[in-house]
Amino acid sequence: MTTSQSLIRTQGVTAPAGFRAAGIAAGIKASGAPDLALVFNEGPDHAAAGVFTRNKVKAAPVLWTQQVMTTRRLRAVVLNSGGANACTGPGGFQDTHATAEAVAAALSTWGTETGAIEVAVCSTGLIGDRLPMDKVLTGVKAVVQEMAGGLSGGKEAAQAIMTTDTVPKQVALHHPQNWTVGGMAKGAGMLAPSLATMLCVITTDAVADGDALDRALRNASARTFDRLDVDGSCSTNDTVLLLASGASEVAPSQEELDAAVLAVCDDLCAQLQADAEGVTKRIAITVTGALSEDDAVTAARVIARDSLVKTALFGSDPNWGRVLAAVGMAPVELEPGRISVSFNGSPVCVDGAGTPDAREVDLSGAEIEVVVDLGVGSGAATIRTTDLSHAYVEENSAYSS
Amino acid sequence: MTTSQSLIRTQGVTAPAGFRAAGIAAGIKASGAPDLALVFNEGPDHAAAGVFTRNKVKAAPVLWTQQVMTTRRLRAVVLNSGGANACTGPGGFQDTHATAEAVAAALSTWGTETGAIEVAVCSTGLIGDRLPMDKVLTGVKAVVQEMAGGLSGGKEAAQAIMTTDTVPKQVALHHPQNWTVGGMAKGAGMLAPSLATMLCVITTDAVADGDALDRALRNASARTFDRLDVDGSCSTNDTVLLLASGASEVAPSQEELDAAVLAVCDDLCAQLQADAEGVTKRIAITVTGALSEDDAVTAARVIARDSLVKTALFGSDPNWGRVLAAVGMAPVELEPGRISVSFNGSPVCVDGAGTPDAREVDLSGAEIEVVVDLGVGSGAATIRTTDLSHAYVEENSAYSS
Numbered sequence: 001m002t003t004s005q006s007l008i009r010t011q012g013v014t015a016p017a018g019f020r021a022a023g024i025a026a027g028i029k030a031s032g033a034p035d036l037a038l039v040f041n042e043g044p045d046h047a048a049a050g051v052f053t054r055n056k057v058k059a060a061p062v063l064w065t066q067q068v069m070t071t072r073r074l075r076a077v078v079l080n081s082g083g084a085n086a087c088t089g090p091g092g093f094q095d096t097h098a099t100a101e102a103v104a105a106a107l108s109t110w111g112t113e114t115g116a117i118e119v120a121v122c123s124t125g126l127i128g129d130r131l132p133m134d135k136v137l138t139g140v141k142a143v144v145q146e147m148a149g150g151l152s153g154g155k156e157a158a159q160a161i162m163t164t165d166t167v168p169k170q171v172a173l174h175h176p177q178n179w180t181v182g183g184m185a186k187g188a189g190m191l192a193p194s195l196a197t198m199l200c201v202i203t204t205d206a207v208a209d210g211d212a213l214d215r216a217l218r219n220a221s222a223r224t225f226d227r228l229d230v231d232g233s234c235s236t237n238d239t240v241l242l243l244a245s246g247a248s249e250v251a252p253s254q255e256e257l258d259a260a261v262l263a264v265c266d267d268l269c270a271q272l273q274a275d276a277e278g279v280t281k282r283i284a285i286t287v288t289g290a291l292s293e294d295d296a297v298t299a300a301r302v303i304a305r306d307s308l309v310k311t312a313l314f315g316s317d318p319n320w321g322r323v324l325a326a327v328g329m330a331p332v333e334l335e336p337g338r339i340s341v342s343f344n345g346s347p348v349c350v351d352g353a354g355t356p357d358a359r360e361v362d363l364s365g366a367e368i369e370v371v372v373d374l375g376v377g378s379g380a381a382t383i384r385t386t387d388l389s390h391a392y393v394e395e396n397s398a399y400s401s
Numbered sequence: 402m403t404t405s406q407s408l409i410r411t412q413g414v415t416a417p418a419g420f421r422a423a424g425i426a427a428g429i430k431a432s433g434a435p436d437l438a439l440v441f442n443e444g445p446d447h448a449a450a451g452v453f454t455r456n457k458v459k460a461a462p463v464l465w466t467q468q469v470m471t472t473r474r475l476r477a478v479v480l481n482s483g484g485a486n487a488c489t490g491p492g493g494f495q496d497t498h499a500t501a502e503a504v505a506a507a508l509s510t511w512g513t514e515t516g517a518i519e520v521a522v523c524s525t526g527l528i529g530d531r532l533p534m535d536k537v538l539t540g541v542k543a544v545v546q547e548m549a550g551g552l553s554g555g556k557e558a559a560q561a562i563m564t565t566d567t568v569p570k571q572v573a574l575h576h577p578q579n580w581t582v583g584g585m586a587k588g589a590g591m592l593a594p595s596l597a598t599m600l601c602v603i604t605t606d607a608v609a610d611g612d613a614l615d616r617a618l619r620n621a622s623a624r625t626f627d628r629l630d631v632d633g634s635c636s637t638n639d640t641v642l643l644l645a646s647g648a649s650e651v652a653p654s655q656e657e658l659d660a661a662v663l664a665v666c667d668d669l670c671a672q673l674q675a676d677a678e679g680v681t682k683r684i685a686i687t688v689t690g691a692l693s694e695d696d697a698v699t700a701a702r703v704i705a706r707d708s709l710v711k712t713a714l715f716g717s718d719p720n721w722g723r724v725l726a727a728v729g730m731a732p733v734e735l736e737p738g739r740i741s742v743s744f745n746g747s748p749v750c751v752d753g754a755g756t757p758d759a760r761e762v763d764l765s766g767a768e769i770e771v772v773v774d775l776g777v778g779s780g781a782a783t784i785r786t787t788d789l790s791h792a793y794v795e796e797n798s799a800y801s802s
Contacts (some may be wrong), residue, residue: 054730055726055729055730056729056730056735056737057725057726057728057729057737057740057753058729058737084722086722086725086726087722087725087737087750087753087754087755088754088755089738089752089753089754091754092754126720126722127720127721127722127723127725127726128721128722128725128750128754128755128759129755231708231709232706232707232708233707233708233709233723233726233727234726234727234729234730235726236722236725236726236729305633306633306634307632307633307634307708307789307793307797308632308634308797311793311794311797311798312797312798314794314798315797315798315799317798317799319527319528320529321485321487321488321527321528321529321637322528322634324458324487324488324528324529324637325456325458325487325528325634325635325636325637326634326635327458328456328457328458328459328635328637329455329456329457329635334457336457336458336459336488337490339458349488349529351490352458352488352490353488353489353490353492353493353529354488354489354529354530358529388708388794389794390791390794390795392708392712392794393712393715393789393790393791393793393794394791396708396709396712396713396716397712397713397715397716397718398716398718
């Protein structure tokens with residue numbers, strides 16, 4: 001990050017002025033854990049932007065929120081865990097619509113005239129089941145009441161969206177010019193691939209219109225969430241929203257806004273990686289010397305998704321041959337005899353052949369840095385990933401049952 | 402299979418007339434297990450065809466054998482386990498060349514004038530290390546001696562190419578018109594993706610030229626090895642060779658040859674799947690109703706590679722939502738609301754939404770059939786895969802060390 005602002009992980013979406021939030025247990029989860037969250041923008045502005053899963057099978061709340069976001073305007077985001085409301089047919093879409101209507105009605109009753117078209121809906125949990133709408137609708141009234149009680153609540157909201165997460169993820173960045181960006185996220189995935197649904201709400205009290213927010217959010221997502229790849233799987237529900245209240249009355253430049261949103265997304269990304277399902281190693285795969293940055297991303301992603309690379313790193317095994325075998329399948333320009341690889345800074349392969357000490361590199365720590373130099377250009381990029389561990393298999397072989 | 406010929410798994414590459422084979426322990430493997438195999442074509446014909454890994458990072462023996470196969474002619478195939486000779490630089494290529502020269506010299510001494518250009522070389526094992534050439538070259542002389550002793554040896558050859566395989570894989574098909582196809586294979590992968598290197602040698606005493614063999618082999622590989630996908634990883638060494646001796650003096654039609662080679666490849670494929678690393682479930686993913694057969698293959702492969710689908714099936718969990726999430730990322734034409742899914746014949750999702758009993762389907766058996774109907778065309782294809790188990794993680798996190 002080139003910004004010098006400090007990041008504070010004890011604050012989240014309510015750090016910027018003009019935002020309230022709350023999280024409650026509405027009974028959607030059988031466990032009784034918190035499962036319903038609300039983020040509310042008091043204004044004066046209500047500009048917003050969003051990015052969504054690229055999966056062609058999109059959950060009902062994604063289809064709804066994509067429609068809402070064509071207006072580039074949001075008053076509130078309601079989020080539930082305990083059910084993805086994906087692959088639920090027309091009835092599931094009606095459930096999402098009814099949820100947005102209920103939030104709008106409750107906010108209107110509380111004193112802020114709101115339409116359903118100003119309410120984004122996000123859901124996460126098991127695919128395929130309808131939500132218990134009696135509990136969702138009762139919960140919506142309760143969470144609006146709760147939110148009305150005060151300006152805090154950011155952390156409760158971050159807790160209420162957790163599924164297999166073990167800790168809530170939030171962060172705030174206070175800019176020296178007196179404006180702030182805050183965010184919360186859940187899941188351990190991203191916009192293209194994802195382990196579980198990745199939901200993220202970012203708030204700011206900066207003065208910025210929808211176009212500026214859209215640019216800042218797309219720029220940040222492409223460099224952060226899009227480059228976190230835990231298992232190559234992609235959720236039906238991934239959603240990242242950015243809301244601006246304008247309450248600081250400060251209008252940062254586009255570059256300042258871009259940098260601050262990038263810093264918040266980058267930090268949330270690191271938190272998601274560190275809490276990924278079954279993670280025992282935090283791995284950064286950097287490809288350099290590619291023909292283009294796109295080629296570098298593609299090559300790094302192919303390596304990051306390779307089960308043989310991921311199991312080797314779980315075993316702290318410097319089996320660099322698997323890295324070459326993986327990158328050899330990437331649809332990018334490369335010459336096998338020019339590829340060099342290092343693990344944690346130690347060269348293990350130079351010009352396509354192993355170094356004498358390659359098998360001795362120590363990978364026993366929790367952080368592993370793999371650098372692959374293709375030697376054909378100057379494009380570079382890093383993908384964050386995790387290892388493929390027994391805990392990953394355990395957690396994911398017993399999820400719906 | 403439309404052929405009525407019987408498949409016999411107690412026979413392999415020496416079942417057809419005109420072939421000898423042997424397998425010995427040459428000391429390449431530290432364990433002392435068999436590690437060097439030879440398949441020799443006594444003629445009168447020496448036509449041959451081959452298909453190879455699509456990985457851009459190709460092992461030295463693949464580069465050598467691709468050159469050899471431009472002649473469509475082979476007298477012998479020498480195969481070693483205990484080292485892949487991949488990513489070993491120019492020195493590794495010289496080792497392969499020296500091995501072919503040594504085989505040619507030993508066969509010439511034994512009485513069959515042979516040139517190195519008539520000898521294919523296949524290697525499998527850890528990527529990145531040079532082979533112990535003193536042991537390889539001494540072993541070559543010994544394996545030619547051993548082969549000279551008799552017409553059997555097919556099973557010894559199949560054993561000598563094993564790496565993480567737990568059983569040798571071989572099969573023979575005896576055609577009613579008195580010609581035979583035999584084959585052996587190792588690994589649990591295929592030509593595009595592969596778990597470990599897939600090596601396969603198929604022999605026939607049919608009279609067939611190189612073009613006919615090439616057509617039969619490409620047709621069979623595309624429908625069998627190319628549709629076995631254990632973990633999406635791809636080896637640097639995959640090789641499938643087909644050799645014809647003409648010793649039966651029977652010249653089958655192209656259709657008869659195609660069918661027999663397909664039957665042998667299909668059976669070897671089933672054996673590879675059943676012995677894949679860490680397998681606890683043998684899974685067939687069939688996609689129907691695709692716009693084309695290519696789309697069906699692509700969609701089935703994306704599902705077969707999805708870690709969340711594979712861990713769910715390891716857990717006998719009918720979590721069909723993960724199948725929809727996976728297929729939604731496939732680069733094929735589809736409409737989410739028209740997709741239907743069944744597990745072992747029980748519908749779990751119809752027109753994109755779950756059925757009432759979807760969570761009750763019993764997947765506790767070792768065979769699981771997943772059928773995904775995209776409902777947009779008539780293309781269909783099946784990919785064979787396996788589950789993602791603790792045993793897979795265990796085996797692959799401790800391979801090179």
